[in-house]
């Protein structure tokens with residue numbers, strides 16, 4: 432049914448076909464399918480090209496206007512009755528981790544395609560044009576960074592710099608690989624008004640699945656600070672040096688890591704703090720470690736809290752080092768501010784869920800997404816749906832067809848109402 436100009440009419444704008452969405456996801460997942468039931472479709476490989484080609488063929492069947500920009504982003508447009516109005520965009524990515532799942536990225540792209548197909552079926556016209564976008568290389572596996580193509584679109588990263596990014600073997604570049612697979616388009620990348628961007632994604636975390644809630648209205652994404660810590664003690668013989676005379680860098684590092692873990696529980700909501708890298712010198716079974724270097728990855732959705740965590744983290748490390756008579760060197764290796772999505776976009780997601788009678792909750796994104804870049808240049812929101820046990824970046828990543836269809840209904844409703852229907 433159509434909606435009134437005021438947007439107050441209830442009921443779906445057009446009917447999403449959940450089976451068709453599922454079939455598209457399963458067909459896309461065949462490209463790069465891994466023996467363990469997942470997908471390995473690395474950015475700008477032949478498999479990525481095959482996935483892109485399949486998506487483009489579907490867009491052409493749906494009478495969408497397809498353009499490729501200079502970063503290889505695919506933009507498929509459904510014109511509105513005001514064709515020059517800024518578009519309402521959706522989309523995500525088709526590249527995956529080496530042993531990734533069927534849904535991370537692909538769901539956001541194919542939910543966008545299903546929105547277009549459903550509007551076509553119902554012959555609903557929108558005022559503003561709608562677009563579904565495939566952002567190149569979101570995962571950042573082959574080329575450092577991740578989400579660089581949406582970063583260029585949003586003006587956060589330079590085009591020439593991005594095209595010159597080397598692959599991890601240092602044998603080719605982003606630009607060369609884009610040309611090789613035939614997706615070095617000539618449309619400009621960014622620098623134009625966008626009415627809004629909505630990205631649908633599986634949560635990639637356990638919150639919605641554990642709560643049994645089908646929709647997450649995403650408030651934003653966590654900020655992140657990364658550090659490298661070097662603890663220096665004194666090497667010694669493991670058999671001859673009494674315990675009370677040791678300056679054991681490993682024991683000091685272990686106490687620090689444990690203290691950081693405890694620190695995470697002193698803030699509400701909890702930050703996530705991880706040490707995933709450790710290097711020991713001399714790394715010998717019968718020598719007391721003289722030096723240990725370890726990483727810290729700390730994330731929280733609120734920047735002010737993140738600053739408080741930073742201060743306490745430094746204090747805890749210093750106190751532990753001082754008590755043990757150890758040297759301490761702390762380097763902050765990166766910092767990324769939290770992303771706060773546009774309140775009107777967040778509300779559009781909640782309103783769509785209410786209209787369709789679907790339970791929702793507010794949620795923060797633990798991971799980074801293309802939407803985090805788009806938030807720099809356009810009103811942006813995200814829709815999360817549950818994935819089984821929160822497992823993602825894993826061949827076992829799974830999601831329920833009914834939840835995927837529900838997320839797509841919310842996406843359609845939010846986009847169509849934002850664009851205005853006639």
Ligand SMILES: [Zn+2]
Nearest residue numbers: 528535570824
């Ligand atoms: Zn991912």
